[in-house]
Amino acid sequence: MKFDDIIVEKSAAYVKGIFDSKSDLPLFYHNWAHTIGVYDAAVEIAQSEPSLSPDAVQGLKLAAIFHDVGYVYGKEGHEAKSYAMAEEFLSKENYPQEKLPLVEQIIMATQMGHNPQTLLEKIIKDADLSHLGREDYFESSYEGLTKEISADAGDAFDLRKWRKMSIDFLQKIKFHTKYCQTHYSAQKAKNLERLQQEYEAGHESEAVMEEMNLENEVEKLGKEGKKKSKKKGRKEAKDKIPERGIETMFRVSLRNHVNLSRIADNKANTLISVNAIIISIVLSTMFPKMDTNPFLIYPGLVLLVFSILTIIMSILSTIPNTTHGLMSREEVTAKKGNLIFFGNFHRMSLEDYEWAMDELMQDRDYLYKSLTRDLYFLGKVLHKKYLLLRYSYYLFVIGLVASIALFVINVPSIS
Secondary structure: OOOOOHHHHHHHHHHHHHHHHOOOOOOOOOOHHHHHHHHHHHHHHHOOOOOOOHHHHHHHHHHHHHOOHHHHHOOOOHHHHHHHHHHHHHHHOOOOHHHHHHHHHHHHOOOOOOOOOOHHHHHHHHHHOHHHHOOOOHHHHHHHHHHHHHHHHHHHOOHHHHHHHHHHHHHHOOOOOHHHHHHOHHHHHHHHHHHHHHHHHOOOOHHHHHHHHHHHHHHHHHHHOOHHHHHHHHHHHHHHOOOHHHHHHHHHHHHHHHHHHHHHHHHHHHHHHHHHHHHHHHHHHHHHHOOOOHHHHHHHHHHHHHHHHHHHHHHHHHOOOOOOOOOOHHHHHOOOOOOOOHHHOOOOOHHHHHHHHHHHHHOHHHHHHHHHHHHHHHHHHHHHHHHHHHHHHHHHHHHHHHHHHHHHHHHHHHO
8 A cells, every 4th residue: 555645644553543543443354454445455446547636546546444443342333333424634724615525525425335436436446345355255355254154143154145245246246447357357247256166065175164253152151151051162272283293294294204315316317417418427437548557457446346336226215115006995994094195196086086985074083193104104215215325425435435445545556
């Protein structure tokens, strides 16, 4: 968000301060983050309309900043409350009184069901709903609004009914400005299609469901005020909380194992390249001179042999290892094997693998056991890689030292 004049900057600081002071309110959507989004969108759309005067753009910016601040005093009639707060603040800042009606007109245009008439009303209306046509619609605005509606409705909240209302809302909404029609309509259609698919599938995103259930449970327990119910509710809520520590541990450990494996392969490639160069030098430079310089024979042969052994050992450390690649349904039912490693499923049919993965994802113990097995066998592979690499380095060093020593020993006898 960029401010290009003092009154807009002061207004933004004032509104942000109000939202910050009311951080305890369940404003998961109608908050400062939403205000920033609407302001940025309004400025973006206004820049595509060269006919707007500076005063009109300034009024648009002020309206965007104030348009939802009235939410801190309740949802009903918040537009009028927002303008009242804007009028009070702007008057104290000596903002021209003749410009206030424009700010009021734009703020009131954000009311649900209002049909915008002027260009500024169309811009603020589109800016306020621009989140419908953004790629992060589900991760930001939809989840935030769902949580806010859920907190407001309490036990009366019906998630499936709310999803149907959201679908109807997206179907009804049409952008008024050419800019939004061009830049947001296509993504809005994709968001609507995803909503419809999830509604037909009859499920909600796990993150939203989980968070709302936990919040509703805590609120319900707080109202009941019963010690036993609280204790039980906390236990149930705790059971629902994702074991993020465990998931983070697996994610970090698996990433570290993969990185170590890549480092080992890079080291092996380096050894192979260096020793290949040494072999080519020995064969092309030293061997042709051995007839006239016999003292080069033993150092050259030792260097050649040890370089070849080093290459062989390095190649062995990089050879991939797979298993039979086939797991039966009986093995999956018995929770055997590791479906996460490709070597265990590459010969399975797609139908069997999809069924097996479905079984795995529905059984948390089996899932964690599979991840544990994956870590274990990755560790075994790493041990083998680094053991062979260690021997490769030993051979390389021994070969260098031995060839140099033989060269030093034989040179005086020839001279």
